[in-house]
Amino acid sequence: MAKLHVTTTINGEPTEFLCDPSESLLDVLRDTLGLTGSKEGCGTGDCGACSITLDGRLTCSCLVLAPEVEGHEIGTIEGMAKGDELHPLQQKFLEMAALQCGICTPGMLIAARSLLERNPDPSETEVRFWLAGNLCRCTGYDKIVRAVLETAAEMRSAA
Amino acid sequence: MNAIDNKWIGKRTIRPDGADKVTGRAGYSADHTMPGMIWGKVLRSPHPHAVIRGIDTAKAEALPGVKAVVTAKDIVDFPLDKSVMLGIQDMRWMCRNVMAREKALFHGHPVAAVAAISEEVAEAACKLIEVDYEVLPHVIEIEDAIKPDAPILHDFVRHEGKPSNIATTMVNKLGDVEAGFAQADLIVERSFTTRPVHQGYIEPHACTVSHAPDGRVTIWSSSQGQFMVRAMTSLLTGIPQSNIRAIPAEIGGGFGAKTIIYLEPVAVLLAKKSGRPVKMVMSRDEVFRATGPTSGSMSTVKIGVKNDGTIVAAQGTFYLQAGGLPGSPLRGPVGCSFSPYHIENVLSVGYDVVSNRSKVAAYRAPGAPLGAYATECVIDEIAEKLGMDKLELRLKNTARPGGKTVYGATFGAITFRETVEAIKHHPHYTAPLDKNPRKGVVRGRGVASGFWFNAGGESSAQLNITEDGNVNVTTGHPDVGGSRASIANVTAELLGIDHSRISVLIGDTSSIGFSNLTGGSRVTFASAMVVTQSAEKVIGQLKERAAKIWKIDPEAVIWDNGEARPAGPNAGQFPPLTLKELAAKANEMGGPIGAGVQLNTTGADPGFATHCVDVEVDVDLGIVRVLRYTAAQDVGRALHPDYVEGQIQGGVVQGIGWALSEEYLYNAKGQLDNASFLDYRMPVCSDVPFIEPIMLEIPNPKHPQGVRGVGEAPIVPPLAAIANAIHDALGKRFFSLPMSPPKVLAVIDAG
Numbered sequence: 001m002a003k004l005h006v007t008t009t010i011n012g013e014p015t016e017f018l019c020d021p022s023e024s025l026l027d028v029l030r031d032t033l034g035l036t037g038s039k040e041g042c043g044t045g046d047c048g049a050c051s052i053t054l055d056g057r058l059t060c061s062c063l064v065l066a067p068e069v070e071g072h073e074i075g076t077i078e079g080m081a082k083g084d085e086l087h088p089l090q091q092k093f094l095e096m097a098a099l100q101c102g103i104c105t106p107g108m109l110i111a112a113r114s115l116l117e118r119n120p121d122p123s124e125t126e127v128r129f130w131l132a133g134n135l136c137r138c139t140g141y142d143k144i145v146r147a148v149l150e151t152a153a154e155m156r157s158a159a
Numbered sequence: 160m161n162a163i164d165n166k167w168i169g170k171r172t173i174r175p176d177g178a179d180k181v182t183g184r185a186g187y188s189a190d191h192t193m194p195g196m197i198w199g200k201v202l203r204s205p206h207p208h209a210v211i212r213g214i215d216t217a218k219a220e221a222l223p224g225v226k227a228v229v230t231a232k233d234i235v236d237f238p239l240d241k242s243v244m245l246g247i248q249d250m251r252w253m254c255r256n257v258m259a260r261e262k263a264l265f266h267g268h269p270v271a272a273v274a275a276i277s278e279e280v281a282e283a284a285c286k287l288i289e290v291d292y293e294v295l296p297h298v299i300e301i302e303d304a305i306k307p308d309a310p311i312l313h314d315f316v317r318h319e320g321k322p323s324n325i326a327t328t329m330v331n332k333l334g335d336v337e338a339g340f341a342q343a344d345l346i347v348e349r350s351f352t353t354r355p356v357h358q359g360y361i362e363p364h365a366c367t368v369s370h371a372p373d374g375r376v377t378i379w380s381s382s383q384g385q386f387m388v389r390a391m392t393s394l395l396t397g398i399p400q401s402n403i404r405a406i407p408a409e410i411g412g413g414f415g416a417k418t419i420i421y422l423e424p425v426a427v428l429l430a431k432k433s434g435r436p437v438k439m440v441m442s443r444d445e446v447f448r449a450t451g452p453t454s455g456s457m458s459t460v461k462i463g464v465k466n467d468g469t470i471v472a473a474q475g476t477f478y479l480q481a482g483g484l485p486g487s488p489l490r491g492p493v494g495c496s497f498s499p500y501h502i503e504n505v506l507s508v509g510y511d512v513v514s515n516r517s518k519v520a521a522y523r524a525p526g527a528p529l530g531a532y533a534t535e536c537v538i539d540e541i542a543e544k545l546g547m548d549k550l551e552l553r554l555k556n557t558a559r560p561g562g563k564t565v566y567g568a569t570f571g572a573i574t575f576r577e578t579v580e581a582i583k584h585h586p587h588y589t590a591p592l593d594k595n596p597r598k599g600v601v602r603g604r605g606v607a608s609g610f611w612f613n614a615g616g617e618s619s620a621q622l623n624i625t626e627d628g629n630v631n632v633t634t635g636h637p638d639v640g641g642s643r644a645s646i647a648n649v650t651a652e653l654l655g656i657d658h659s660r661i662s663v664l665i666g667d668t669s670s671i672g673f674s675n676l677t678g679g680s681r682v683t684f685a686s687a688m689v690v691t692q693s694a695e696k697v698i699g700q701l702k703e704r705a706a707k708i709w710k711i712d713p714e715a716v717i718w719d720n721g722e723a724r725p726a727g728p729n730a731g732q733f734p735p736l737t738l739k740e741l742a743a744k745a746n747e748m749g750g751p752i753g754a755g756v757q758l759n760t761t762g763a764d765p766g767f768a769t770h771c772v773d774v775e776v777d778v779d780l781g782i783v784r785v786l787r788y789t790a791a792q793d794v795g796r797a798l799h800p801d802y803v804e805g806q807i808q809g810g811v812v813q814g815i816g817w818a819l820s821e822e823y824l825y826n827a828k829g830q831l832d833n834a835s836f837l838d839y840r841m842p843v844c845s846d847v848p849f850i851e852p853i854m855l856e857i858p859n860p861k862h863p864q865g866v867r868g869v870g871e872a873p874i875v876p877p878l879a880a881i882a883n884a885i886h887d888a889l890g891k892r893f894f895s896l897p898m899s900p901p902k903v904l905a906v907i908d909a910g
Contacts, residue, residue: 030190031192035183036186036187036189037182037183038183039361040189040363041361041443042443042835043442044443046443046835046836047361047836049361077182077183081182086181086182093181094181096801097174097641097644097804097805099180099181100412100641100802101361101412101413101640102176102180102409102411103187103411103412106181106183125845127844128845129844131843131844131845132846133843135361136361137360137361137412137414137841138412138805139805139809140805140809140810140812140813140842142849144844145844146849
């Protein structure tokens, strides 16, 4: 089957790619565009390791067909830091050791940023339920939840 | 080591690999590609048990885009009559696990593999491979596999002289257990079952492999040991180790399961046949069906005590599921279950039972949690029957220095008692618990303890001073949870320089000396030891260089706070020489500065843990929620406290999953019914509370920094702690894991 031509925006940059109609956005990001920061943990939308934003909305990129992103805006982990300046969540994850193996970390960060954009003052319970779609097997979630709460507090006081 | 003296050890520094991991730069197994790369896929058995009479690959090979096909005949055969061991792995089973040989032994067992220009073509080609199966009756559960008329998996397995599915028996004995029970005033004997649980790492197995025309092989894959990848690939392909370079990718979780391989030798053979680099990535479905899990179990534990609580005898019988090929972690339950306690008379027996499931792989303290589950539930019941506080009963019986264990070791300085005391005096244990907070829920509190052997073993390090006076440290152990951060702290401390001047790397098999697996809670213990010795050698060189420059005796030079100084006024008056200054003069003063150490490390004393948990049971829905969790452990010395806490917190939450929700569900056809993260229910963020770690830092006298292994002991107590807490809440004992809502409701409804 002929490939489809797709025009989209990824991390603010205009991007074009060719894909099979049945290809997932995650496969295009990783295999075609070399954006391997989004991870495939399951391919069925259960682990959140491939989390991206699609027009600002938190989405599993494994559940999006690549042709569907025509004309839409995608945000991936590669676009989270501004040059050498880490996003406050990235910095806090480092300072509070909110990662061990790190495979879930890109998805966790994208999901957490999405939470704080909507709710700058989440409770522990709200953090836990928002991140319930992002599996982590290493940390027991403890330091992740603490890092998100701490970042939220710092971002509020800086605002 | 006194914490006050340390500038870097014990500090919560930012990990060397951190920035790469929060920005998506870190390269994991599936992130590598090569020019001209093609894709490999595995054809798997649709039957749980079948003789493979023949495989016809002609149609697959004829499909356009297919570059190579591999079957068991391409893999080196290890005949059944002769064991060839690599560490604890028997290559007879590994060669048959990587590719089914005489028989398919479980649903999902690899039978062939294809490399093609795309994943789609490779998958299509797999469907064209014709396998002639003679389907055999299958057996899944232990209780069925040990029945006299059970389908037998392997003709060569004999138990008590007869064909059997019991592949091996392990017996550990201490004293006279019958005489011990004869002294008992109270004996409690209970039987328990646990289900196989998967390690659940988020990164599926993957590799990219190059086989160049000169026969040199490069493997990019994540594992818990690049040297294991090299050795197993060599054994299974016949390619000498010197021709294989295994490069460790960042590892996205392993928990024991990545101490063996599945894809690498297959990919190497596909690459060799096709002349193209090959990439293989498992789907999550494949990970669940064909890798791991750890054994399910059937156990009976019998403990006898005097009225004053003294344990006089203990007996454990542990049947473990091996999967289709032998290899259950018998040593875990047999050796660990009773080892927290001083018991004169112990008989501990384990049976390795094969059945038509995927072959088990190591999982964090392999086998110990399921043994502790049985033992610690019986201890809890004994305390209840004696009317003793549960921790007091443990304190009365704690193992002691000089005490003999059932597995043969004699304890040195051990610190189990301290973990029990830590929980006993913690505000969690002493806080009142409202057992009936509102209608429809009841609450309970449970405690349990656990033991893990810990390990030392082979480790290598190389410490080089760069020309500009900074430091590169390389070790040979994949970093699963922050070991590089600990090594950076140790190096900064010893050399007396700023942490930011140190780069810590994991070497590949061609760039660093042999280093054993990341497993057994050994890496920080072993690598800190070889890095310390390397740093001491480098400091010796630096002192010699300074002595040469000053024209004094090297003995008259000290290394202090990143500088060489004369040892005292008698040595002479010279301004200090910094690391940077000495590095700048390196070549004129004798050449590059650096040293490596390769060692078989010893002195890894065992780890003990005691946990306390509060749970809430919804009596209408059967849902158990963990409300509060406190875990005490002797960690020796926390080189980087964040990552020590992280090991404890992560281990506990894996234990919570094992206790409450995780299990493999097989249907009548012998197929796994829940091979996805949706249906295999690991704890998610909203399932668990904060986990409070209590790190007891009682230095291990056999380690330069006092390190004790940490990673595995935390998963040992949670199963029993939670079962005991549910008993405290409901007044009912559970003898089967997971304590999932249907099971809890069944017990409540039974009244």
